[in-house]
Amino acid sequence: MNPVLSDVGFTSEVIPVHHFFGTRQLPEGLQGSIHLGEVTTGPSAYPFIASLKQIHSTRVVVFDGPVKAEVLSEGEGDAMVTNQLHFLLVVRTADCVPVLLVDQEAGVIGAIHAGWRGAVGGIVSKTIQTCVEHFGSDVAQIHLSIGPSIGPCCYEVDAQVIDPLHASYPDWQGVLQETTERKGMLDLKKLIWHQVLASGIPEHQVERIEECTHCRDDLFYSYRREGRVNGTMMSGIMLPAETVKRT
Numbered sequence: 001m002n003p004v005l006s007d008v009g010f011t012s013e014v015i016p017v018h019h020f021f022g023t024r025q026l027p028e029g030l031q032g033s034i035h036l037g038e039v040t041t042g043p044s045a046y047p048f049i050a051s052l053k054q055i056h057s058t059r060v061v062v063f064d065g066p067v068k069a070e071v072l073s074e075g076e077g078d079a080m081v082t083n084q085l086h087f088l089l090v091v092r093t094a095d096c097v098p099v100l101l102v103d104q105e106a107g108v109i110g111a112i113h114a115g116w117r118g119a120v121g122g123i124v125s126k127t128i129q130t131c132v133e134h135f136g137s138d139v140a141q142i143h144l145s146i147g148p149s150i151g152p153c154c155y156e157v158d159a160q161v162i163d164p165l166h167a168s169y170p171d172w173q174g175v176l177q178e179t180t181e182r183k184g185m186l187d188l189k190k191l192i193w194h195q196v197l198a199s200g201i202p203e204h205q206v207e208r209i210e211e212c213t214h215c216r217d218d219l220f221y222s223y224r225r226e227g228r229v230n231g232t233m234m235s236g237i238m239l240p241a242e243t244v245k246r247t
Contacts, residue, residue: 017102017109018045018088019237021147021209023219026234034090034234037075039067046088046238052077054092054113058123060130063087078118079127081110083135088238094221095155095213097188098147098235099124103137109237114192116161120168124192128199139200144207146196147235150224151212152177152187161186 020027029043037053048067052075059077067087080089089111091098097119099112110127112118128144131137159182165172175191178184189208196206213220213233221231 019100022234038071039069041069047086049088051090054078056115056117058121058126060127062134079112081130083108085239085241088236090234090236092232094223094232095150097149100237101142101144103142105141106135106137108135108137109239111237119191120164125195125199142201143205146189146192146208148209148211148213150214152185154214155186157186158183
Protein backbone atom coordinates (compact mmCIF):
# COMPACT_ATOMS: atom_id res chain seq x y z
CA MET A 1 0.00 0.00 0.00
CA ASN A 2 1.11 3.56 -0.64
CA PRO A 3 -1.14 5.48 1.71
CA VAL A 4 -1.80 9.17 1.17
CA LEU A 5 -3.34 10.79 4.22
CA SER A 6 -6.09 13.31 3.63
CA ASP A 7 -8.86 14.79 5.75
CA VAL A 8 -10.96 11.69 5.15
CA GLY A 9 -8.33 8.98 5.20
CA PHE A 10 -6.00 7.40 2.68
CA THR A 11 -6.20 5.81 -0.75
CA SER A 12 -3.92 3.53 -2.73
CA GLU A 13 -2.98 3.47 -6.41
CA VAL A 14 -1.17 0.16 -5.98
CA ILE A 15 -3.71 -2.21 -4.42
CA PRO A 16 -7.30 -1.81 -5.68
CA VAL A 17 -8.93 -2.43 -2.32
CA HIS A 18 -11.15 0.07 -0.54
CA HIS A 19 -9.42 1.31 2.60
CA PHE A 20 -8.87 4.43 4.68
CA PHE A 21 -7.20 5.77 7.80
CA GLY A 22 -9.74 8.17 9.26
CA THR A 23 -9.08 11.50 10.85
CA ARG A 24 -11.54 13.50 12.95
CA GLN A 25 -13.82 13.05 9.95
CA LEU A 26 -15.30 9.80 8.74
CA PRO A 27 -15.74 8.80 5.11
CA GLU A 28 -19.08 10.03 3.87
CA GLY A 29 -22.04 7.89 4.90
CA LEU A 30 -20.39 5.96 7.73
CA GLN A 31 -21.54 8.17 10.62
CA GLY A 32 -24.13 6.20 12.59
CA SER A 33 -23.45 2.96 10.70
CA ILE A 34 -20.82 1.55 13.07
CA HIS A 35 -21.84 -0.28 16.27
CA LEU A 36 -19.39 -2.00 18.60
CA GLY A 37 -19.62 -5.78 18.69
CA GLU A 38 -21.95 -5.90 15.71
CA VAL A 39 -22.16 -6.41 11.98
CA THR A 40 -24.38 -3.68 10.59
CA THR A 41 -25.67 -2.65 7.21
CA GLY A 42 -24.20 0.55 5.81
CA PRO A 43 -24.51 2.87 2.84
CA SER A 44 -24.34 1.48 -0.67
CA ALA A 45 -20.55 1.86 -0.78
CA TYR A 46 -20.19 -0.32 2.35
CA PRO A 47 -22.99 -2.94 2.40
CA PHE A 48 -21.83 -4.60 5.65
CA ILE A 49 -19.63 -3.21 8.42
CA ALA A 50 -18.01 -5.00 11.38
CA SER A 51 -16.58 -3.34 14.48
CA LEU A 52 -15.47 -5.09 17.68
CA LYS A 53 -15.57 -4.10 21.32
CA GLN A 54 -11.85 -3.49 21.61
CA ILE A 55 -10.27 -4.79 24.82
CA HIS A 56 -6.50 -4.28 24.28
CA SER A 57 -6.03 -8.00 23.67
CA THR A 58 -4.36 -10.20 21.08
CA ARG A 59 -7.67 -11.78 20.03
CA VAL A 60 -8.28 -12.13 16.29
CA VAL A 61 -11.85 -12.63 15.03
CA VAL A 62 -12.25 -14.51 11.73
CA PHE A 63 -15.13 -13.97 9.31
CA ASP A 64 -15.05 -16.75 6.73
CA GLY A 65 -18.68 -17.24 5.77
CA PRO A 66 -21.69 -15.35 4.41
CA VAL A 67 -22.23 -12.04 6.18
CA LYS A 68 -25.45 -10.80 7.75
CA ALA A 69 -26.33 -7.95 10.08
CA GLU A 70 -26.25 -9.24 13.67
CA VAL A 71 -24.88 -8.80 17.16
CA LEU A 72 -21.70 -10.87 17.25
CA SER A 73 -21.53 -13.75 19.70
CA GLU A 74 -17.78 -13.19 19.74
CA GLY A 75 -17.87 -9.43 19.56
CA GLU A 76 -14.77 -8.64 21.63
CA GLY A 77 -11.24 -8.49 20.26
CA ASP A 78 -8.74 -6.24 18.58
CA ALA A 79 -8.23 -7.67 15.10
CA MET A 80 -10.40 -9.03 12.31
CA VAL A 81 -9.66 -10.94 9.12
CA THR A 82 -12.00 -11.99 6.33
CA ASN A 83 -12.25 -13.27 2.76
CA GLN A 84 -15.78 -11.94 2.27
CA LEU A 85 -16.47 -9.30 -0.37
CA HIS A 86 -18.16 -5.93 0.32
CA PHE A 87 -17.51 -6.35 4.06
CA LEU A 88 -15.85 -3.39 5.74
CA LEU A 89 -13.67 -4.13 8.78
CA VAL A 90 -13.34 -1.09 11.06
CA VAL A 91 -11.05 -0.40 14.03
CA ARG A 92 -11.10 2.66 16.30
CA THR A 93 -8.05 4.50 17.64
CA ALA A 94 -7.17 7.68 19.55
CA ASP A 95 -3.37 7.23 19.96
CA CYS A 96 -3.12 3.46 19.44
CA VAL A 97 -2.00 2.13 16.06
CA PRO A 98 -4.42 1.11 13.31
CA VAL A 99 -2.96 -1.52 10.99
CA LEU A 100 -4.55 -2.62 7.71
CA LEU A 101 -3.41 -5.52 5.53
CA VAL A 102 -4.38 -7.22 2.30
CA ASP A 103 -3.36 -10.30 0.37
CA GLN A 104 -5.02 -9.54 -2.94
CA GLU A 105 -3.99 -12.83 -4.52
CA ALA A 106 -5.66 -14.90 -1.79
CA GLY A 107 -8.50 -12.40 -1.38
CA VAL A 108 -7.92 -11.72 2.32
CA ILE A 109 -7.94 -8.52 4.38
CA GLY A 110 -7.34 -7.63 8.01
CA ALA A 111 -7.80 -4.69 10.36
CA ILE A 112 -5.95 -4.40 13.67
CA HIS A 113 -6.13 -2.14 16.72
CA ALA A 114 -2.72 -2.22 18.41
CA GLY A 115 -2.17 -0.41 21.68
CA TRP A 116 0.96 -1.08 23.68
CA ARG A 117 -0.52 -4.22 25.27
CA GLY A 118 -1.52 -5.66 21.92
CA ALA A 119 1.72 -4.64 20.24
CA VAL A 120 3.93 -6.09 22.99
CA GLY A 121 1.74 -9.20 22.99
CA GLY A 122 2.24 -9.65 19.25
CA ILE A 123 -1.27 -9.03 17.92
CA VAL A 124 -0.01 -7.95 14.49
CA SER A 125 2.14 -11.05 14.05
CA LYS A 126 -0.76 -13.19 15.27
CA THR A 127 -3.12 -11.62 12.73
CA ILE A 128 -0.67 -12.25 9.90
CA GLN A 129 -0.33 -15.86 11.01
CA THR A 130 -4.13 -16.21 11.13
CA CYS A 131 -4.28 -15.12 7.49
CA VAL A 132 -1.73 -17.79 6.63
CA GLU A 133 -3.26 -20.62 8.66
CA HIS A 134 -6.94 -19.91 8.07
CA PHE A 135 -6.97 -18.60 4.51
CA GLY A 136 -3.75 -19.90 3.01
CA SER A 137 -2.16 -16.48 2.57
CA ASP A 138 1.47 -16.24 1.50
CA VAL A 139 3.27 -13.64 3.63
CA ALA A 140 5.27 -12.66 0.55
CA GLN A 141 2.01 -11.46 -1.03
CA ILE A 142 0.72 -9.44 1.91
CA HIS A 143 0.76 -5.64 1.76
CA LEU A 144 0.44 -3.87 5.11
CA SER A 145 0.08 -0.28 6.22
CA ILE A 146 0.70 1.11 9.72
CA GLY A 147 -1.49 4.12 10.32
CA PRO A 148 -1.28 7.34 12.32
CA SER A 149 -0.74 7.00 16.07
CA ILE A 150 1.04 8.70 18.92
CA GLY A 151 4.70 9.08 18.02
CA PRO A 152 7.94 8.58 19.99
CA CYS A 153 8.06 12.37 20.34
CA CYS A 154 5.08 12.29 22.69
CA TYR A 155 4.68 8.75 24.04
CA GLU A 156 6.40 8.57 27.40
CA VAL A 157 5.91 5.22 29.14
CA ASP A 158 6.82 3.87 32.55
CA ALA A 159 7.50 0.49 34.16
CA GLN A 160 3.99 -0.76 33.37
CA VAL A 161 4.99 -0.79 29.71
CA ILE A 162 8.77 -1.10 29.95
CA ASP A 163 8.82 -4.29 32.02
CA PRO A 164 6.72 -6.43 29.64
CA LEU A 165 8.54 -4.90 26.67
CA HIS A 166 11.91 -5.95 28.13
CA ALA A 167 10.56 -9.43 28.88
CA SER A 168 9.06 -10.14 25.46
CA TYR A 169 11.18 -8.16 22.98
CA PRO A 170 14.96 -8.72 23.06
CA ASP A 171 15.61 -5.78 20.72
CA TRP A 172 13.69 -3.31 22.88
CA GLN A 173 16.51 -0.76 22.74
CA GLY A 174 15.67 -0.18 19.09
CA VAL A 175 12.16 1.07 19.92
CA LEU A 176 12.55 2.61 23.40
CA GLN A 177 14.67 5.62 24.27
CA GLU A 178 15.16 5.63 28.02
CA THR A 179 14.94 9.11 29.53
CA THR A 180 15.04 8.59 33.29
CA GLU A 181 15.05 5.57 35.55
CA ARG A 182 12.03 3.41 34.70
CA LYS A 183 10.76 5.83 32.01
CA GLY A 184 11.29 6.24 28.29
CA MET A 185 9.85 7.31 24.93
CA LEU A 186 8.32 4.40 23.02
CA ASP A 187 8.11 4.19 19.22
CA LEU A 188 5.03 1.99 18.93
CA LYS A 189 4.91 2.12 15.13
CA LYS A 190 8.55 1.04 14.88
CA LEU A 191 7.92 -1.89 17.24
CA ILE A 192 5.10 -3.06 15.00
CA TRP A 193 7.20 -2.48 11.88
CA HIS A 194 9.95 -4.72 13.26
CA GLN A 195 7.41 -7.43 14.05
CA VAL A 196 5.89 -7.22 10.58
CA LEU A 197 9.28 -7.63 8.88
CA ALA A 198 10.10 -10.53 11.22
CA SER A 199 6.89 -12.22 10.08
CA GLY A 200 8.27 -12.37 6.53
CA ILE A 201 6.38 -9.59 4.76
CA PRO A 202 8.80 -7.89 2.32
CA GLU A 203 9.90 -4.45 3.49
CA HIS A 204 8.81 -2.74 0.26
CA GLN A 205 5.26 -3.94 0.95
CA VAL A 206 5.09 -2.27 4.36
CA GLU A 207 4.19 1.41 4.70
CA ARG A 208 4.03 3.70 7.73
CA ILE A 209 2.16 6.95 8.15
CA GLU A 210 4.38 8.89 10.51
CA GLU A 211 1.80 11.48 11.57
CA CYS A 212 1.62 11.81 15.37
CA THR A 213 -1.93 11.94 16.74
CA HIS A 214 -0.74 13.85 19.82
CA CYS A 215 0.99 16.56 17.76
CA ARG A 216 -1.68 16.98 15.08
CA ASP A 217 -4.70 18.23 17.00
CA ASP A 218 -6.01 19.66 13.72
CA LEU A 219 -6.39 16.13 12.30
CA PHE A 220 -6.67 13.65 15.14
CA TYR A 221 -8.16 12.91 18.51
CA SER A 222 -5.61 11.98 21.17
CA TYR A 223 -6.40 10.38 24.51
CA ARG A 224 -2.94 11.28 25.83
CA ARG A 225 -3.27 14.94 24.80
CA GLU A 226 -6.90 15.44 25.83
CA GLY A 227 -6.94 13.30 28.97
CA ARG A 228 -10.21 11.66 28.03
CA VAL A 229 -11.99 10.10 25.05
CA ASN A 230 -13.45 13.02 23.11
CA GLY A 231 -13.68 10.92 19.98
CA THR A 232 -11.93 8.20 18.01
CA MET A 233 -10.64 7.84 14.48
CA MET A 234 -12.01 5.04 12.31
CA SER A 235 -9.83 3.04 9.95
CA GLY A 236 -11.25 0.43 7.61
CA ILE A 237 -10.63 -1.96 4.75
CA MET A 238 -12.95 -3.84 2.38
CA LEU A 239 -12.54 -6.26 -0.51
CA PRO A 240 -14.29 -5.03 -3.67
CA ALA A 241 -16.09 -7.32 -6.09
CA GLU A 242 -13.22 -7.23 -8.58
CA THR A 243 -10.80 -8.90 -6.16
CA VAL A 244 -9.08 -11.86 -7.82
CA LYS A 245 -8.59 -14.83 -5.51
CA ARG A 246 -5.91 -17.45 -5.96
CA THR A 247 -7.25 -20.84 -7.09
